[in-house]
Amino acid sequence: MPRKTMIEAIRDALDVSMGRDERVIVYGEDVGFFGGVFRATQGLQAKYGRSRCFDAPINESGIVGSAIGMAAYGLKPCVEIQFADYMYPAYDQLTQEAARLRYRSNGDFTCPIVVRMPTGGGIFGGQTHSQSPEALFTHVSGLKTVVPSNPHDAKGLLIAAIEDPDPVIFLEPKRLYNGPFDGHHDRPVTPWSKHELGEVADGHYSIPLGKAAIRRQGSAVTVLAYGTMVYVAQAAAEETGIDAEIIDLRTLLPLDLDTIVASVKKTGRCVVVHEATLTSGFGAELAALVQENCFYHLEAPVARVAGWDTPYPHAQEWDYFPGPARVGRALVETLEA
Amino acid sequence: MADAGMLRFHVPEPEVRPGGTPDFSNVTIPKAGSVPRPEIDVDPRTIRDMAFSIIRVLNRAGEAVGPWAGLLNDEELLEGLRHMMTLRTFDARMQMAQRQGKTSFYMQHLGEEAVSSAFRKALKPGDMNFPTYRQAGLLVADGYPMVTMMNQIYSNEADPLKGRQLPVMYSSKEHGFFSISGNLATQYIQAVGWAMASAISNDSRIAAAWIGDGSTAESDFHSALVFASTYKAPVILNVVNNQWAISTFQGIARGGSGTFAARGLGFGIPALRVDGNDYLAVHAVAKWAAERARANLGPTLVEYVTYRAGAHSTSDDPSAYRPKAESDAWPLGDPVIRLKNHLIHKGAWSEDRHTQAEAEILETVIAAQKEAEGHGTLHAGGKPSTRDMFEGLYEEMPPHLRRQRQQAGV
Secondary structure (H helix, E strand, O other): OOEOOHHHHHHHHHHHHHHHOOOEEEEEOOOOOOOOOOOOOOOHHHHHOOOOEEEOOOOHHHHHHHHHHHHHHOOEEEEEOOOHHHOHHHHHHHHHHHOOHHHHOOOOOOOOOEEEEEEOOOOOOHHHOOOOOOHHHHOOOOOEEEOOOOHHHHHHHHHHHHHOOOOEEEEEEHHHOOOOOOOOOOOOOOOHHHOHHHEOOOOOOOOOOOOOEEEEOOOOEEEEEOOOHHHHHHHHHHHHOOOEEEEEOOEEEOOOHHHHHHHHHHHOOEEEEEEEEOOOOHHHHHHHHHHHHHHHHOOOOOEEEEEOOOOOOOOOHHHHOOOHHHHHHHHHHHHHO | OOOOOOOOOOOOOOOOOOOOOOOOOOOOOOOOOOOOOOOOOOOHHHHHHHHOOOEOOEOOOOOEOOOOOOOOOHHHHHHHHHHHHHHHHHHHHHHHHHHOOOOOOOOOOOOOHHHHHHHHOOOOOOOEEEOOOOOOHHHHHOOOOHHHHHHHHHOOOOOOOOOOOOOOOOOEOOOOEOOOOOOOOHHHHHHHHHHHHHHHOOOOOOEEEEEEOHHHHOHHHHHHHHHHHHHOOOEEEEEEEOOEEOOEEOHHHHOOOOOOHHHHHHHOOOEEEEEOOOHHHHHHHHHHHHHHHHOOOOOEEEEEEOOOOOOOOOOOOHHHOOOOOHHHHOOOOOHHHHHHHHHHHOOOOOHHHHHHHHHHHHHHHHHHHHHHHHOOEOOEOOOOOHHHHHOOOOOOOOHHHHHHHHHOOO
């Protein structure tokens, strides 16, 4: 099977979707002729024409707002916000409009849009190129939130998101665009061509939203992770020698609670990890759900490893990013608790 | 330049406040028929002055004059009059129903009936409006059942929106009326997106965006103008300038100079200003803009100059911030009376027939109200089920919502 980077897999998903359904429209800042600042839409305008893939003014609210109108018309826009850090001007449109349109009109109008946005840190992106705002979406009823961690999933989940009848926030960890990253910034990065999850089947396939994947079977502790932190957790398990079961959530909402509960009931311990800031982060929801559903099976408090409650700094990148050492410590402490 | 001393902060104020004498002497009203009617493919740069004038058809004598006159026959005008009268009666009944506790909230159109009623008649089936909460004339003029509107206002068991929405936030795709949101201006850019989609699909349908004077200050107004301008979207960008945004006069949104129409000029969008209380002028201008959009000539911005004669909503008391008699002093008058006078002048209508029509319309509205109240009102009779609260958020209910529905015991 061919191996692709996550960028190539996303482009492939867009290509496949645009080829299968002429209602799929792709636009955003620098998305058209240039093919996107991360090259995710390269070649699509040449292949499908300027009516299907085009450049947008620098106006996030305009990009999402116009996409909602297009969806109400009957198209399926898949738009890009250049960085998740810049979605805030569109937050009104996403939370008050896209998320609510089906509900408030009782299905008279629907909003099958996908909003792609590069997310996450570990790239010296500083305050406005590193944020992980997923909790600001999972808190909004009516949205679905997806975070892939590898090229295979990125393609299958993006196709599923585009085919989904409801609005989907598709957060792409840009640190994973060219290869997996386990937080060891001092080591050379391996490309996706060296990783089995870089295998991306040609043509159409989809991965259902709302289904987690177990990346590593284990019996000692369950690790709930998504995006870049999946690889950090894997590195931490290897380095501490702890037999952790690592669950890649893939979709945060709707959440695959069954897989989580089955794993924690088996291991009796749980560590939640994410890059986003700790307080009121998505980890709080995960910890609460584990506590509610697995209380009598828990042998230790649910631990959370997250970004600090500060804006994402520049110089202190590796003091901020929750790397394998911090995750490893949490694993050890959870086992000793 | 000499030292200007301390800076002083400027906050615009309306000319008159409660207790004062209404004064619209600063509002320049051009003579009816005095503004030319350009071809639809006119170079926008050559009609910039139209953004500062007011297109008017009906003069003081009730005659239709000038190049924008002559588009509607008597039958159509009588139908328009009936629509406006129906909306006004509907408003009065629903206003009263709110006072009687049958619903929590209502918003009237008093004085603005011509804008949405006349505009609707310039559209074709399949076109889509993206209205605010003050364009129910679009529904009335399109024959949307009054009973259904009332069911929505009463949040009863027959409410098409299942009790999820605040009163007057209607939705009807079938009648080209996009779901109303409480968040101001959001629909303005959505209308542009809908129009872009129509062009992408090589369709012939057009969109109409609606916004009030106050909400033009929202950033989505700017977003819409940028996108409409960039992609030459087939959209009519309507600004209903009724002088007031709740308690703030239009100068807070616009400052002391220019017009709302003029905001389109910086985007290269042709902009017209029209007498919003003149049914014929509103219709003629809407038709011009619709033809432009349909001919792929791009967007048009239209400012309707009117006056919000009623309170902002049932939760508002305008006597706290403007003179009580200000609406009587409004120089563009009352849209219903002006069209009525025009039809009488033409010999197509009379005072007697008008009085009779008023009674008939009231009877029809009361009958509809009775039927709607048979389905329940907010606090009495049939209401949507608690189950409806959980349904319809996503096409398929996700597991966490199923669990919560079970917890709620439904």
